Structures are given as C-alpha cells and as structure tokens.
Amino acid sequence: MTETTTFSRVAVTDAAASLLRDLTAQHGPLMFHQSGGCCDGSAPMCYPVGMFLIGPSDVHLGALQVGLDDPIDVHISEAQFEYWKYTHITIDVVPGRGAGFSVEGPTGNRFIIRSRMLDDAELEAFGLR
Template structure:
C-alpha cells in the first residue's frame, strides 16, 4: 500500500507525493546506512529530472524550491522517519496538476543519489490530480 506524504502546501488538503511499497523498503535500508534522508527533483535534463535521494541536509534548498510533502517510512509502532520531498519551483510550475509516486526500477541512475550503489534508481510516476491549485 503506498505511503502518502503529509500535505505541506498552504490551502491544500490532498497529498501530492507518495511512495510505492518497493520505495519504502529501499528507503528503510538506505536510512540504516545513511541516516535521515531527503529527496530533491530539479527538473534538469537527463538524471536531473529524476528524484534524487540524499542524506538530509546534503542538498541545500532555497526559496527556489518547494516542499511538496513529508513522507514517513517508519514501520508501524516505530519512531518517525520523515523524508522531505523538494522540487524546484520552476519544475513545480509545470507539474502543479500532478500527483507523484516515487517508484524503484532496476538500472543505474545518477551517482549522486544514494540508491545508485544498489543497482536501482528512483523514478517518478505521475497522474493528473482531480483538483490542484496553481502554484504561485
């Protein structure tokens, strides 16, 4: 069952980001190796358009980024393990009407994302939202 992110954007009630089951399992493993994690999706070319996973704080966000949600991968009854999902504001302007699910596929993505040594990469699957507020 997918894990939906907590809503973080003002005036919204619907989650914009979720984790596929396989992503939750991988992220728990990565959390054990690297500690707290974060995602950033820049919208650049090539692997830059894929969600990149970093140890929390290793990628510096700014006013040019939007926090789309906070995912929690804690097992039932376990301590919270929050993972922020950030996207560049410019990219979010294009994706403002989509819900994103973070999935895992075989193959190597960017060497900068912590899952790369596992022989897999994170991938975004998107679907149109029924109602989304335009990004301002």
C-alpha cells in the same frame, strides 16, 4: 462527527519505501529533490539530509511516511513545480543504474517518478480550482 480528508502531492510505493528504510539505516535521515534538469537532474535525487541545500525558490511537495521515526521530505525546483503543479507524484524504484549523486546509485536500483493528474477534490484542496 466530521470526517477530515488530508491530501498529499506525493506518495511512495512499497518497494521504494523498503529501499528507503534500508538506505536510511545506512546513511541516516534522507530527503528528495526533483529538479527540471536533464540527465541525472530529471530523476528524483535522494540525499542524506544536509548534503543538498534547499534554496528559497524550492517548493516542499510533502513528506513520505515509510515507517521511520522521521518522514522523508520531498522538494521540487520552483520552475519544475510550475509544470507539475497539477500532478500527483509517486516515487517508485526499478532495477537500473541510479543517478550519480543519489544514494541508491550503488544498489543496482534507481528511483523514478510515476505521475497522474490531480483529481477534482485535490485541485480544490490545493487551491487550483
């Protein structure tokens, strides 16, 4: 029997997953978009599905499994992806003021990105080597 390894460009911490479950109960299905802008645009923005339109140049990084029926898709602008294509990102949450249009804003928490460089196996799997 051959073992298959699945690689992902995105992950979520337990704390962020817990907040996402609460926010999904309140707002319905959610999605993330990471742009390359300044201010709020540099934070991962969490929206109810359908409130932010993904464009043809946005890149789907993956989906977060947080214990819901549907995974939470994560997208990034194409320009930002060019800078981050060698990076694995983890969405986390910390106390603080959330981004203006992101659904966590009123909770007293904000989503952040933690990152690391892709390892050799991930680089190979994503065709970057």
